[in-house]
Amino acid sequence: MSTYQILLQQKAELEAQIAEVHKREKSAAVTQARELVAQFGLNADDVFGGKKEATSGRATVAPKYRDPATGATWTGRGKPPKWINGQDRAAFAI
The missing domain is CATH 1.20.5 (Single alpha-helices involved in coiled-coils or other helix-helix interfaces)
Structure with missing residues (x-):
């Protein structure tokens, strides 16, 4: 043993x-x-393999609304910006 x-x-x-x-x-x-x-x-x-660019994991979304005065855009997601808040969004649609 x-x-x-x-x-x-x-x-x-x-x-x-x-x-x-x-x-x-x-x-x-x-x-x-x-x-x-x-x-x-x-x-x-x-x-x-070649180096690949790092992605944030988020897809970009096309803007749906544009402020005619400044040209600022908004996708319609998240908190609405001040220039569209409380107004008819159809007038700002792209």
Whole structure:
């Protein structure tokens, strides 16, 4: 029957073996990747994709109303601006 100390020693030996094999396989993968990049003339955008612009997650909405005096617009969403508040909105429709 194994004792606690023997099991800990075996664990340490296994972890060392795992680290060595991981290092070897990682090195082989990097070498292979570099060969493919050189063979096909790839760059970072080819491999990882180009940078995409960050979006706010909101869709833009076309304005529905325009103030003829200032040219200000309003989509009809949210709190109405002062120039249209309390008035007939049909007169300001675009």
